[in-house]
Amino acid sequence: MTAAAAPRKAPKINRIGLDLEPYRGLKTTLCAGCGHNSISERIVECFFEMGIDPTQVIKLSGIGCSSKSPAYFLGMSHGFNSVHGRMPSVGTGAVLANKDLLALGVTGDGDTASIGIGQYVHLMRRNLPIVYIIEDNGCYGLTKGQFSATADLGSTLKTGIANDLPPIDTCSLAIQLGATYVARSFSGDKKQLQAVFKGAMGHRGTSVIDVISPCVTFNDHHGSTRSYQYVRDNRTDLQTIGFVPHFDEIHVENGFAPGSVREIEMHDGSKLRLEKLEEDYDPGDRLRAIERVETAAEKGQVLTGVFYVNTEKPNFIDLLNLDDTPIARLPQSRLRPESAALDEVMEELA
Amino acid sequence: MTAAAAPRKAPKINRIGLDLEPYRGLKTTLCAGCGHNSISERIVECFFEMGIDPTQVIKLSGIGCSSKSPAYFLGMSHGFNSVHGRMPSVGTGAVLANKDLLALGVTGDGDTASIGIGQYVHLMRRNLPIVYIIEDNGCYGLTKGQFSATADLGSTLKTGIANDLPPIDTCSLAIQLGATYVARSFSGDKKQLQAVFKGAMGHRGTSVIDVISPCVTFNDHHGSTRSYQYVRDNRTDLQTIGFVPHFDEIHVENGFAPGSVREIEMHDGSKLRLEKLEEDYDPGDRLRAIERVETAAEKGQVLTGVFYVNTEKPNFIDLLNLDDTPIARLPQSRLRPESAALDEVMEELA
Amino acid sequence: MATVDVFAPGEALAPTSREVVNDFSIQVATVNGSGSQSANLILLRALFQMGIPVSGKNLFPSNIAGLPTWYTIRAGKHGFVGRKKEIDFLVAMNPETAREDVINLDPGAAVLYDEPLNLKALRSDVHFYAAPFDKLVAPLAPPKFRKLVRNIIYDGVLAYLLGIELEEVRKALFKQFASKLKAAEMNWAAAQAGFSWAQENLEKADPFRLERMNENQGKIIIEGNAAAALGAVFGGVGVISWYPITPSSSLAEAAQDYLKRFRIDKQSGKATFAVIQAEDELASIGMAIGAGWAGARAMTTTAGPGISLMSEFVGLAHFAEIPVVLIDVQRMGPSTGLPTRTSQGDLLSSATLSHGDTMHPLLIPANPQECFEFAARSFDIAERLQAPIFVMLDLDLGMNYWMSEKFEYPAWEMDRGKVLSAEDIEALQGDWGRYRDVDGDGIPYRTLPGVGHPQAAYFTRGTGHNAEAGYSEREDDWTENLDRLKKKMIAARKLLPKPVVRDNEKAKVGFIAAGTSDDAVSESRDQLARGWSLETAYCRVRGFPFSDLTGEFIARYERIYVVDQNRDGQLHMLLRRQFPEFHDRLSSICYYGGMPLDARTVTDAIVEREGL
Amino acid sequence: MATVDVFAPGEALAPTSREVVNDFSIQVATVNGSGSQSANLILLRALFQMGIPVSGKNLFPSNIAGLPTWYTIRAGKHGFVGRKKEIDFLVAMNPETAREDVINLDPGAAVLYDEPLNLKALRSDVHFYAAPFDKLVAPLAPPKFRKLVRNIIYDGVLAYLLGIELEEVRKALFKQFASKLKAAEMNWAAAQAGFSWAQENLEKADPFRLERMNENQGKIIIEGNAAAALGAVFGGVGVISWYPITPSSSLAEAAQDYLKRFRIDKQSGKATFAVIQAEDELASIGMAIGAGWAGARAMTTTAGPGISLMSEFVGLAHFAEIPVVLIDVQRMGPSTGLPTRTSQGDLLSSATLSHGDTMHPLLIPANPQECFEFAARSFDIAERLQAPIFVMLDLDLGMNYWMSEKFEYPAWEMDRGKVLSAEDIEALQGDWGRYRDVDGDGIPYRTLPGVGHPQAAYFTRGTGHNAEAGYSEREDDWTENLDRLKKKMIAARKLLPKPVVRDNEKAKVGFIAAGTSDDAVSESRDQLARGWSLETAYCRVRGFPFSDLTGEFIARYERIYVVDQNRDGQLHMLLRRQFPEFHDRLSSICYYGGMPLDARTVTDAIVEREGL
């Protein structure tokens, strides 16, 4: 059993004066070595390092090993482990009720792409401000390893049976349908994961991060395309990703070759620094992004990086033009119209 | 009220000796002028002209004006008007039970892209042999005109309210997810519709045909992108489409400019003849197809044509390696193993 | 087995001297999509303005245009305006149904028909009036408007035949076409033309007549859906997530309209609400639950198929104790059933929706006032109980026009339930448990996300948990939690509206009914008392689980008839479940034909069962 | 309030001379994912092979690895092998739970534990044996296998302490590791090492002992899920569409394995079945319905949350009259609840699933034989009735190991129901109606798509229809159809398995129970007769709607206790609904802690209620 442990070199106190403890959760009950545990650790670190008030975060999930993990980080945040595949709607409702909260959805590939693909598709369309992390192991961990809808063609179960249906690529779907921050990463890559998560935390729109997260118990064998080994052997990085937090203008995390870096300013003022590894890749070009992701899938590449960012598009809360005070905090006087209003209607109907 | 009427010049008796009558259905109860009625007429004609035995066809639908329409064609075929948005699963089960039947799904954009998008996505992955026609009016006809998930950005309701969520493009989704015959057409274009339908009828895999089909009652006004007028003004054809039925090798429907025509042989031996209007468009190139469809959407073009065809990919029935006799027709002797089999198991467990 | 005196069928008809004033039914048979709705509403309003108790019920097909539709107006001088089984005055405009419509009339009825239909030949025991609508409409409107204007002509003809004051027709008409003055003028001309033509060409022979009364002072006319929508708005709803489905769509749409009108800040233009058309019912209930969890007053609207789809999520809300309101406008099931017919068929499935042991409170309004009040109160109850609450309308109540007293402004303080603030948590020094039964009523305390105290957070889940909201598979945690939930639901009774009890010292027989059965039962009691000297008592339940008062009512009467608008006697079943000791007093009367329940159906059943 | 005689707590313990032979419980407390499952199954099999009636129940957490798990073996020489509430012999391998496990023991129990846990100090009134498992395992296996092999050692130690024949351990072990000979050898060495070590180091002090009997001739050991899977295979299932969910997944997976083995043509390699893992439960039931409609024997498997999700579709199948089988392996709800705990909590929701008036037949097996038979028969019943049929297993039955008689080969002809062939249609000259009640039993005739006759087609829909399957909104069509459906469901009783009735002339008290309550009730009857001289009768219902025989049983006894494994007494409710006249005879005993029901819980309740 691994607790969602602290990073070694993290400063003791963050910019809002908290130490790491408030960012931790309960001891994990996932298998030792499960990729999901590493992701939990990164979440703890990122929220701590960004100095986000954990009481202003909500954690949302469906059902699965991955969906259990919110219990293992951010113990000071309200959490909602809902029903299988339908977390997007619960998250949408919660954000509508209180738009000031940072919504963090953590779910599995089965939860998202099998039972949940309908709600996922519609979530993308709305560009709801939410950080949506898919802990993608290509299988149903909690029900003992059956294929999920992200399993690759030809990938095998422990029994040797091969998957014969094409996978759903949650990233290309997200880009196509309207999400505005879309990335893929790997549970084993601490640095990339941190940068990608932090970028998402500063984005006010739908962020999808598909994290390849091997299931050591059911899907880490030879023949699986979601094993640690397979990812290491087939990984292709689109960019080297750096991150400059909004509260730390000077600090530059990476020495980038001048000119090859693209800097994207997120809604919170932080900057995502993408050092291009593929010459002309432009994360602002929706169609190119889809094409690149789909090509990778066809070639069996595990492509990681920030595929698409659009900080211009209005999010769902913008579209609704909500009052500055979150609905959940409005007092009776603002929720119940005056009696004159009722009189007016009664008059019309008389 | 318009009955699903016969084409004027159709021959009286088709190649299996039937006249048009057995292909007709009940009198329509849809609004006069509804695009769906035209589609019903085309279905009647195509099945008649192709000489398909209507008793070997099943008609499947969800709920909506469009989903009612199977009552108005092919009266000799068994029909199943199921529940809202979940026709794909019903169709899948029916085809599994009897793989020899030609499955014709007729549904709406609300049925498919709103409530039904989850089942739609998974249907595409399976490449189940089915002809899936979306009667796409961008709204919910039967519940009085609300936006569906295919409504274009900025398209307005009769009340003037504009849609502010991006549409789901059912065609690019279908191509991306594994469908093997994907086209878009227009209820008002008799010739194109016939060719596209007939091509699908000869294909043994998932055929998706998104037919723009204006709702005259709720979505045919100025400001709507699904009105007859808008389609006429913004339509772009990818190809001119001809069709040579498998039983009629000599007959060539169109005089094509030599060299510019691509001929695709369908599973039933019929040939789809695509006269390219866009120079280098290749309906076999999955990624190009997605890109072209998405580009059209961005430009506000109503792009019609056969976007993608793949006659090589195994369909779901192939993958299951089913017995030649459909499951539904197997006698008891083939369904119940011998008693020796039970003895064997009992022995193991003793 | 009719219970009202009728002519012997087929008997020829002489002009009658017997007058029937202000207590009969008018049915207009047309085709949907033909614009007859306006003409019918004008008629309804004109009667209303004349001070006559009245209701209007639309019987429409589940399609958009071209199929038969019947609009029925019931005038009821004694205040009984429930559906009358017999049609007294038929306006036959639809060639497709005219024959059958006429044949189904009782002798003595009257028919106004479109001349070419030539209905007169069909029988000799009803009064016929033929009007040449096409001829009349031609000079009144250019061809493209004629279809609509044509219908207004029958308003004019009826005004003459029935004695509707033309001035009231005019007022109603201009109200109807308020935003389209041109159309109003054209239609007013049509009404007048109908009237004049009738005056000159028809001779009144039937007994039906309307005359001014003074019953409608201070009253309004409204559909139950609009009333419930208003209730939600004045109840402080924050998030509505819904998916279109007949007969509930107009509720969400009306709510959205009222919210836009009253809940957008005049200065900033910003909204204190969100109305979301979700992609389906699983999403709409999920959004409402998420919003309720995060502290907004949240609701969803739907009908039977949606209730079924929401089943898993409602179990979650019940078990994780999340306030949320579901308004179910019931239509005829099972399955897609008859989407445009009314029923009370979801009582049972709603009361115990979802797998496992569950129970959900129901509020069952019977009229627009209760729609308004119960919708508003449902949020208080949901937040107090931290549970899903069902408001059970039906198509008859929701989509038809009802007279009503004006709604009273909700003067009560909203009850936001047991919510701990940051100060509360501080005072408790963090020693609180999300699912502890502190007050002994089974209702725990909750915190809202974002409240900001470091000890405020808890983890919400549909899996087993202990009093501290910690995950638990322990036998004792589980059973204690389930016991508390049961206790809470029993406590719910006190929060629900009490039954309306009409005791009767002379009675041995009592009725129990709910919702829209009220009109029919009330009128039936009158019929039974006057026609058969049978005195009855009546208890109209308005909430489930039932109040103890309902049990006491049952104890007071020997034989209780439970009236249900469903096949299996669902209200009867729920009553027997809660009051098993009275099982042999409770018998069941079920109507499930999809029409609004009428008094005669109830009376016939009682007459038979009581051997009268 | 224990009902078995026990030591006074805390009393010190002397080696006992009282012997308890072949009637006690052994519990092994480990951690899941640690491979203890093999060791436990070997133990179970060894006892089975010794001819001792036995059962094995796994209590596991809802996660994959690292959390506490308890495996309980019950030996019952009188044939009662239901769960025993008290643990007699504990094997304490899990440091996390060892303290609590030991504290919860009754005095006189015995404990074998891992030496470093040092449990001996905890109390003096139980027998302790410490074994140094780490030390013992070291020479037996290389480090990476030690975790697994370690567990087999306790098998050896127990063999010595309890008198399990080592040869039977060997046989069981080699059967368990049949495909891995190397592993078998290594583990066999471990078992022997445990035995030898115990022989040399432990002194037997507790009273529990096993000895050979001759009760298991011709019997098998199997989980209910595997039995039901076999039933489906031999019942001729054609299409299985399912979605993984505990505790039903292993049913679908077992069915797939058996189908691959027995239903693929040896020559062609082609399959006479399709098993589809669907994307969710809405899809899995939809596929099954589509397949049933098109003529295949179709089923889906699920648990509570899936039942809720299937609600709308099941209403469609009911109303459109489509044969389909749903196997619900019940787990503890509501909501996600306790996925790895057993319950009978879906009886009510399944029986009336979906909105509107519905009713669905349930089959409720109590043992593997019935799992097999009912699963096979369910297709006959579904096709005969043209309706969804529920087979209600539960986690205890489905996932635990049960002894059983060998299954009888289904010799009966499959009943494919009222299906018209092309010849039939020809003979009728096309004069048939899909929903006509030709035979007066409410069951209509259907045709299968593709049958090929030009007059065979009909249109299936969830909307209102007449006897000819034409769309209809008519009141009379609707009510006639609903009446016929009700008639059909009443007719269903005859097709369902009859109750198993154990009359008792000396008894005034009777039990009614269903499913896995059987073991506990049977043993409780024995306890009551022997301990309190209370004679009881017993009716085990096996189908809903209930047989008339059940009503007659109720009529014969004064007081009937209905035993339910849910909070709200769902079986009790359904019985009261069908037999309201007997409501005051029926009282309810509910257990809902999630463990398999045990006899003592039932006995305690009866002793209290009967004032014994």
Ligand SMILES: Cc1ncc(C[n+]2csc(CCOP(=O)(O)OP(=O)(O)O)c2C)c(N)n1
């Ligand atoms: C409605 C419903 N159906 C099925 C299940 C059973 N179930 C629990 S977790 C799970 C799959 C989880 O897979 P994934 O989301 O990939 O998470 P992982 O365990 O792999 O992290 C399933 C099918 C359920 N809980 N609810």
Ligand SMILES: Cc1ncc(C[n+]2csc(CCOP(=O)(O)OP(=O)(O)O)c2C)c(N)n1
């Ligand atoms: C579960 C469920 N939800 C809602 C409805 C109501 N409903 C009927 S048709 C329809 C929309 C149909 O839209 P579309 O599929 O686009 O068909 P169209 O009428 O436009 O042809 C809806 C929401 C329903 N029948 N069932």
Ligand code: SF4
């Ligand atoms: S089963 Fe797989 S996904 Fe689940 S906790 Fe273990 S390793 Fe992780």
Ligand code: SF4
């Ligand atoms: S409402 Fe629209 S979609 Fe429906 S029948 Fe009329 S025109 Fe067609």
Ligand SMILES: [Mg+2]
């Ligand atoms: Mg997974």
Ligand SMILES: [Mg+2]
């Ligand atoms: Mg539509």
